[in-house]
Amino acid sequence: MDNMNMKMKxxxxxxxxxxxxxxxxxxxxxxxxxxxxxxxxxxxKWVVFFSHPGDFTPVCTTEFVAFxxxxxxFQQRNVQLLGLSIDSNPSHLAWVRSIARTTGxxxxxxxxxxxxxEVACLYGMVAPDVSKQETVRNVFLIxxxxxxxxxxxxxxxxxxxxxxxxxxxxALQTTDxxxxxxxxxxxxxxxxxxxxxxxxxxxxxxxxxxxELGLTCKDWFWCYKQLPNGKENAGNK
Numbered sequence: 154m155d156n157m158n159m160k161m162k163x164x165x166x167x168x169x170x171x172x173x174x175x176x177x178x179x180x181x182x183x184x185x186x187x188x189x190x191x192x193x194x195x196x197x198k199w200v201v202f203f204s205h206p207g208d209f210t211p212v213c214t215t216e217f218v219a220f221x222x223x224x225x226x227f228q229q230r231n232v233q234l235l236g237l238s239i240d241s242n243p244s245h246l247a248w249v250r251s252i253a254r255t256t257g258x259x260x261x262x263x264x265x266x267x268x269x270x271e272v273a274c275l276y277g278m279v280a281p282d283v284s285k286q287e288t289v290r291n292v293f294l295i296x297x298x299x300x301x302x303x304x305x306x307x308x309x310x311x312x313x314x315x316x317x318x319x320x321x322x323x324a325l326q327t328t329d330x331x332x333x334x335x336x337x338x339x340x341x342x343x344x345x346x347x348x349x350x351x352x353x354x355x356x357x358x359x360x361x362x363x364x365e366l367g368l369t370c371k372d373w374f375w376c377y378k379q380l381p382n383g384k385e386n387a388g389n390k
Contacts (some may be wrong), residue, residue, distance in 0.1 A: 171277035174304060178202075178295045185235075185263035186245050189321045199232040199326070200267045200295040201318060204278040208240045208248035210311045216290075217252060217260055224261045230299075230322050234262035239273055242266035268378065292318060294325065331380055351375035 171178075178200070180193045192200075203220075205213040209344050220227075220234055227234055238245075244386060249260040267273050278291045290307035302325050307313050324335040333345035350356040363370040370376040 156312070157360060169274040169279055170278055172301055174301055178293065178299045178301050181272050181275060182297075183265045183267065183272055184242050186242065186249060186260070187263035187267050189345050190263060195233050195235075196299055197297050199230065199297060199301075199322060200235055200293070201227065201232055201322070202237070202276070202293040202295060203313070204237045204273060204276075204286050204291045206290070206309050207238055208244045212310070213238075214248075214252060215310050216315075218250075218258055219312075220262070221258050221260050223315050223319065226319055227322075229324065230319075232322055235265065236262065237265040237267055237272060237278070239267050239270045239287055241268045245338070258373050272315070290297045294318075294321060296325070296329070297327075329378070331378075333380070336377075344369070344377040344379045 157168065161292055165279055178192065180191065182189065182191045196297050205216065207213065211369070217236070220236075245264045245266055249264065253259050265272060270279070273279055276293065278293065281295070290309070290311075292303075292305040292307075292313065293301055294303040294305075296302050303321055304311070305321075309359075320340065323338060323341045327341070327345060328334060329346065339345065345350055350373065358364060359368070359376065360373050363376060368376040368378055
């Protein structure tokens, strides 16, 4: 990339916006290792959209292998995996081929080619104080209505925890299916929390007989509910 194009790209990154939980995920079209895609075509599925700093880098390679190994678990939860870096499609193809040759593991999800950085800019995947040329390790968890439900950001130097991403998908899907919230360190199959009462009469009703409501309470605002079997993973419905 020549100096003029590099300067234009860096100026563009300075103007990039930032997305927040609750916003609709921006639509885009792009070329990928699986061919052209339009992001809105994934409506009806959960999407884990994640960026990586660059192809042929050691941390990113271990992450792609880990995502690939967990791919069936994401499929069970109706989750589409989608990767991105500011690299070309030929570079992506050569990299995933290298991974397959080295490890025997094929990458079973598309990787977005974003040589101009337009999609990375759209999703605020570049942290200018860290690098204006590479994306940091963003993870966007996007629901079937294409609403951003969670955003995780890891630095360039440290790989993501794929089990934690799966756990967060489970937690969000359980919240949607059962109108509950989940406590710290929650895992599927464990009791969830119910939101606190919003009126004084509801507070008194809960205090009077929480067991009749199917609750185990430590205080009026702090109550657990054991979900029926099979309800832990809303993505299977």
